[in-house]
Amino acid sequence: MKGNLLGRKGLLTGVIIILFLFILPFIFPRFYIYMTSIILLTGLLASSCNIALGFGGIYQFHHAVFYGAGAYAAALIITKSSLSPWIAFAAGPIVSAIIGLIMGIISIRLSKLYFGMLQVSLGSLVWVIVYRWYSFTGGDDGIHGIPLPEILSSANGAYYFTLFITGLSMFVLYRILKSPFGSVLQGIRDNPLRSGIIGVNVKRHQLMTLVIASFFAGVAGTLFVVVDNTVFPDMLFWTLSMEIVIMCLLGGWFTFFGPMLGAAALVALRTFVSSFTVYWALILGILFTLVIFFLPNGILGYIEQKFKKGTEVSVDRG
Amino acid sequence: MLRVESLSKSFEGFKAVNNANLHVEKGEIVAVIGPNGAGKTTLFNLITGVLKPDNGKVYFKGEDITGLPPHEIFKKRISRSFQVVNLFPRLSVFENVQIAILSREGKTWNLFSPSKKFAIEETEEILERVGLIDKRNRISALLSHGDQKVLEIAIALGGKPEFLIFDEPTAGMSPEETSRCIELIKHLSEKMGLTILFCEHDMEIVFGIANRIMVMVRGSTIIQGSCEEVRCNKAVQDAYLGGGDECSV
Numbered sequence: 138m139k140g141n142l143l144g145r146k147g148l149l150t151g152v153i154i155i156l157f158l159f160i161l162p163f164i165f166p167r168f169y170i171y172m173t174s175i176i177l178l179t180g181l182l183a184s185s186c187n188i189a190l191g192f193g194g195i196y197q198f199h200h201a202v203f204y205g206a207g208a209y210a211a212a213l214i215i216t217k218s219s220l221s222p223w224i225a226f227a228a229g230p231i232v233s234a235i236i237g238l239i240m241g242i243i244s245i246r247l248s249k250l251y252f253g254m255l256q257v258s259l260g261s262l263v264w265v266i267v268y269r270w271y272s273f274t275g276g277d278d279g280i281h282g283i284p285l286p287e288i289l290s291s292a293n294g295a296y297y298f299t300l301f302i303t304g305l306s307m308f309v310l311y312r313i314l315k316s317p318f319g320s321v322l323q324g325i326r327d328n329p330l331r332s333g334i335i336g337v338n339v340k341r342h343q344l345m346t347l348v349i350a351s352f353f354a355g356v357a358g359t360l361f362v363v364v365d366n367t368v369f370p371d372m373l374f375w376t377l378s379m380e381i382v383i384m385c386l387l388g389g390w391f392t393f394f395g396p397m398l399g400a401a402a403l404v405a406l407r408t409f410v411s412s413f414t415v416y417w418a419l420i421l422g423i424l425f426t427l428v429i430f431f432l433p434n435g436i437l438g439y440i441e442q443k444f445k446k447g448t449e450v451s452v453d454r455g
Numbered sequence: 456m457l458r459v460e461s462l463s464k465s466f467e468g469f470k471a472v473n474n475a476n477l478h479v480e481k482g483e484i485v486a487v488i489g490p491n492g493a494g495k496t497t498l499f500n501l502i503t504g505v506l507k508p509d510n511g512k513v514y515f516k517g518e519d520i521t522g523l524p525p526h527e528i529f530k531k532r533i534s535r536s537f538q539v540v541n542l543f544p545r546l547s548v549f550e551n552v553q554i555a556i557l558s559r560e561g562k563t564w565n566l567f568s569p570s571k572k573f574a575i576e577e578t579e580e581i582l583e584r585v586g587l588i589d590k591r592n593r594i595s596a597l598l599s600h601g602d603q604k605v606l607e608i609a610i611a612l613g614g615k616p617e618f619l620i621f622d623e624p625t626a627g628m629s630p631e632e633t634s635r636c637i638e639l640i641k642h643l644s645e646k647m648g649l650t651i652l653f654c655e656h657d658m659e660i661v662f663g664i665a666n667r668i669m670v671m672v673r674g675s676t677i678i679q680g681s682c683e684e685v686r687c688n689k690a691v692q693d694a695y696l697g698g699g700d701e702c703s704v
């Protein structure tokens with residue numbers, strides 16, 4: 138990962154996007170405010186997945202579990218206890234992180250694809266519990282009309298809260314990737330054997346990565362409760378996990394903002410083609426295939442490559 | 456400094472290393488030679504903990520280090536490079552060396568300070584030494600093969616080693632790269648006082664830089680001695696050097 142995404146141009150793009158996001162509620166109708174909130178939190182979800190997938194080389198195939206778990210934890214605390222919703226919002230990510238830790242401890246000893254498969258199995262188990270435990274979780278109905286604190290109950294309030302928390306979370310994730318831990322993590326992705334030989338405890342670093350990834354998935358899940366006031370079992374179904382992986386690949390899984398871009402693309406697409414929902418899986422499949430064949434590094438990866446061509450990657454030999 | 460006593464390792468009954476003996480004194484450059492498949496790489500893997508021996512002992516500075524895992528060996532200040540390039544391909548040249556230092560210094564659990572604050576001087580110094588400083592921001596996968604082999608050595612230096620093991624350091628290098636690499640090895644030995652164990656097929660290089668030579672054939676040590684002793688040894692000539700009598704030197 139190169140630090141200054143695209144240098145000065147990247148910074149300028151960033152500033153414009155942030156300004157745009159700030160004034161968006163004054164320009165666009167409510168529907169777009171809602172959609173942008175969903176894009177932001179889904180982008181955070183994909184970015185958190187990509188910490189493990191793109192930067193850690195860990196096959197994070199069932200990331201939705203941690204998203205759903207965080208959302209359910211927050212929703213259940215709000216509806217079933219007398220605790221403040223703010224406590225519920227803090228508890229969501231923590232519950233996700235704990236589930237991430239437990240599932241991680243069980244599956245981290247397996248490598249690569251086997252890890253991914255075990256994660257899908259364990260995650261499906263969590264889904265079954267949520268889906269079947271009707272009296273507690275509401276089963277396939279989910280939980281609706283979750284009451285929120287006053288300032289979050291308007292679309293604008295929820296939007297700005299989501300914008301702020303997403304921005305903060307992305308900042309923290311970025312800092313982590315740029316830290317010694319982040320450097321070592323990318324080293325493990327590239328070459329776990331050599332990492333071990335130079336003294337890195339590979340499994341323990343990967344476990345920590347899983348905890349970080351699931352924590353921020355839980356943040357995204359909690360934001361969904363804020364934006365949509367609902368939770369439902371599909372939030373932790375494996376098809377969403379596949380979508381998350383596609384977001385990462387589409388946007389660029391070796392870039393920091395790629396998954397955010399991929400999420401924006403997929404959420405927008407899903408919203409506008411929702412009249413043919415039967416074909417959604419088909420559309421995803423085609424998209425996935427196209428990305429694998431034509432943009433193996435994703436959209437942002439492609440742009441970065443193009444940009445770098447002109448400068449430092451003119452490989453001179455010797 | 457390093458003593459290997461009757462070390463053995465079998466792969467499914469095949470004795471890759473069979474009763475190997477070796478000793479290296481502080482400050483020496485010792486070469487291991489032997490035909491392809493003699494067990495040189497396996498011997499190095501046994502010393503550095505990548506493989507566990509079936510039998511035998513490895514002592515480093517008098518301490519028994521037999522069978523310790525690789526990261527423990529690394530902490531004992533034994534570093535190695537690999538015959539087949541074994542880098543962090545997506546990371547820059549600089550980062551490749553830096554993470555070795557971060558790991559040695561126990562900084563890998565720092566999550567919130569920027570990496571660019573750590574180990575800068577030492578990384579630069581190593582890159583300067585090995586001649587890769589101009590390519591510090593290059594992605595290591597895009598380096599020429601020769602540079603990648605040198606980066607191998609640079610990563611090993613990140614462990615601040617006292618003892619270095621190089622597995623065919625010049626394999627696949629162009630003649631100029633080879634001579635630069637030999638200069639580097641001499642520099643590490645003479646200027647930094649490091650002890651070096653290496654294996655190599657090119658006899659000119661071996662006789663040029665090694666103080667002593669250990670000859671391995673089919674997993675076993677035939678002889679270890681000075682260049683002269685090895686050159687004149689009958690068994691070595693029969694088994695390896697092709698019979699020609701070169702002892703008139």
Ligand SMILES: Nc1ncnc2c1ncn2[C@@H]1O[C@H](COP(=O)(O)OP(=O)(O)OP(=O)(O)O)[C@@H](O)[C@H]1O
Pocket residue numbers: 466471489490491492493494495496497498538
């Ligand atoms: N992991 C392994 N499993 C099975 N056999 C192995 C393994 N590693 C090495 N061998 C065998 O052990 C023998 C010694 O291999 P080794 O790589 O140590 O030889 P070498 O002296 O380094 O040869 P070269 O000069 O070609 O690098 C070879 O016959 C090889 O096929």
Ligand SMILES: [Mg+2]
Pocket residue numbers: 495496497538622
């Ligand atoms: Mg070998």
